[in-house]
Amino acid sequence: MDFLNAIVAFANFVIVPATSYGAQLALGALGVTLVFGILRFSNFAHGDTMAFGAMSTILVTWGFQSVGINFGVLPTALLALPFGIAATIGLLLLTDRTVYRFYRKQKANPVILVIVSMGVMFIMNGLVRFIIGPNDQRFGDGERFIISAREFKELTGLKEGLAIKTSAGITVVTAIIVVVVLFWFLNRTRTGKSMRAFSDNEDLALLSGINPERVVMYTWMIVATLATIAGVLYGLDKSFKPFTYFQLLLPIFASAIVGGLGSPVGAIAGGFVIAFSEVTITYAFKKVLGYLAPEGWEPTTLVQLISTDYKFAVSFAILIIVLLFKPTGLFSGKQT
Amino acid sequence: MSEPFLIGENMTGGYGSGPDILHDCTIAVEKGEIAVIVGPNGAGKSTAMKAVFGMLNLRGGAVRLDGEDISGLSPQDRVIKGMGFVPQTSNIFTSLTVEENLEMGAFIRRDDFSDTLAQIYDLFPILKDKRLQAAGELSGGQRQQVAVGRALMTQPKVLMLDEPTAGVSPIVMDELFDRIIEVARTGIPILMVEQNARQALDIADKGYVLVQGRNGFSGTGKELLNNPEVRKSFLGG
Numbered sequence: 001m002d003f004l005n006a007i008v009a010f011a012n013f014v015i016v017p018a019t020s021y022g023a024q025l026a027l028g029a030l031g032v033t034l035v036f037g038i039l040r041f042s043n044f045a046h047g048d049t050m051a052f053g054a055m056s057t058i059l060v061t062w063g064f065q066s067v068g069i070n071f072g073v074l075p076t077a078l079l080a081l082p083f084g085i086a087a088t089i090g091l092l093l094l095t096d097r098t099v100y101r102f103y104r105k106q107k108a109n110p111v112i113l114v115i116v117s118m119g120v121m122f123i124m125n126g127l128v129r130f131i132i133g134p135n136d137q138r139f140g141d142g143e144r145f146i147i148s149a150r151e152f153k154e155l156t157g158l159k160e161g162l163a164i165k166t167s168a169g170i171t172v173v174t175a176i177i178v179v180v181v182l183f184w185f186l187n188r189t190r191t192g193k194s195m196r197a198f199s200d201n202e203d204l205a206l207l208s209g210i211n212p213e214r215v216v217m218y219t220w221m222i223v224a225t226l227a228t229i230a231g232v233l234y235g236l237d238k239s240f241k242p243f244t245y246f247q248l249l250l251p252i253f254a255s256a257i258v259g260g261l262g263s264p265v266g267a268i269a270g271g272f273v274i275a276f277s278e279v280t281i282t283y284a285f286k287k288v289l290g291y292l293a294p295e296g297w298e299p300t301t302l303v304q305l306i307s308t309d310y311k312f313a314v315s316f317a318i319l320i321i322v323l324l325f326k327p328t329g330l331f332s333g334k335q336t
Numbered sequence: 337m338s339e340p341f342l343i344g345e346n347m348t349g350g351y352g353s354g355p356d357i358l359h360d361c362t363i364a365v366e367k368g369e370i371a372v373i374v375g376p377n378g379a380g381k382s383t384a385m386k387a388v389f390g391m392l393n394l395r396g397g398a399v400r401l402d403g404e405d406i407s408g409l410s411p412q413d414r415v416i417k418g419m420g421f422v423p424q425t426s427n428i429f430t431s432l433t434v435e436e437n438l439e440m441g442a443f444i445r446r447d448d449f450s451d452t453l454a455q456i457y458d459l460f461p462i463l464k465d466k467r468l469q470a471a472g473e474l475s476g477g478q479r480q481q482v483a484v485g486r487a488l489m490t491q492p493k494v495l496m497l498d499e500p501t502a503g504v505s506p507i508v509m510d511e512l513f514d515r516i517i518e519v520a521r522t523g524i525p526i527l528m529v530e531q532n533a534r535q536a537l538d539i540a541d542k543g544y545v546l547v548q549g550r551n552g553f554s555g556t557g558k559e560l561l562n563n564p565e566v567r568k569s570f571l572g573g
Contacts (some may be wrong), residue, residue: 002391028434040459043390190439190443193436193439193440194443195430196431196436197432197436197440198431199427199431200430200431200432201430202428203423203426203427204423204426204427204428204429205429205440206411207411207412207415207421207423208415208440208443208486209412209415209416209443209444209490210440210443210446223368251525
């Protein structure tokens, strides 16, 4: 019984949250990795693109809520998602037209594009704060839990409860659907293959008659979709605050780099590696070990490796370890 | 005399605003023939080919395809006009499968290209066996076949090969030359640059020996092989 309790406690505080966080990071990292693979620069504006997408979705959600449209047990935000995606696609295409294209024409060095993307980041950041404000916004509605801790305890008779939030369930399901569709697109469609070809060998892609502007346009559209979905899922799961999206940039980049920049599979794997490490290392194992340890050996301290305040240090540490021992990442992405 | 199918006439030019590499250089290929550009290292062989394909600025001369002046067209537009080009290096999409490489070759075609695909698999049977494998996992000779196959997917009117046998073993080289002859037999004129001058001139209908960006000697493959001066300077006696 104690053993089961330990497993349930571990699942409740580590596995479930890390899985949904991992899925959110994976979606974010996919966007970063696509921009890197095809436009060949590290897009620092990605976190704020996610914030913009989430914000647009929240505004539409509020609109729906005020006229009484809802999605039953599911959050209304899912209904608003397509509108948020459309707005973000518009923003990214506009940014590309006005900013990135200029530098692309000049064949600017990737380092210059990174700095440019930082500028874009600050502008998007300001735009989001200007429109929705810097504070926490709540927009989740519908059923809060798929199964709550109390229901679980009553159901199983265990001392520990396992709560699964609706947002966590939606995150995982949505992430799976998005990833399947994305891989189908990249591997099976003519446009998707041309994107991979362009990422693989730009000169040869040009010789084969692949239109770079078109590839870039599709890339931004996909990136906008991924960023908005990731942003909304993160907002539903935690809450929406522009600054946290800016901070997400670090774990997202860490995920993309750990997996191998430019490799979509790597981005997904990297997202989960980072999420599980972050949650596991900052979790206080007192409770779990309390169940497992023999009588009288229960830990008296929290058994927490590092405080949650330092969770970003985990991403950093993993990033450095991977860069030291396997600089191309787990799935050997492109080299800069 | 009728005009050759593809001709780069009196080409003078270099890369960007750099010094001229080609001086009054003329390269041509007739329908149904194989033309080979040979010459010592640094003679401007690849440069001459790139000039024909529009990858450098010409300061003099012109390129004509089937009588039409195409000197002002970009390489991409020349592909659409019917020129197939296989670069010397990074001439395949390494992370794509063999079949995807061929599909990308046919990117500009909107019609059904499955018979062209079948023709290429007939021409290069090994590619059919490996069609679902990533092209980057193939051997050097197989990669070159993928590269040539990719260029053939547009059903080009002329095929240009930049050192197709660079870095492959002699046996593979012979096989590649056999394949190139087969391609030529289907009626596609071939213009190629080769390091292995003797073997290349052996299969060539027309040969050009470049010396420092200028036409040194030209003639049929046989003439050049028998020319004592060419033999002495380039073919090792």
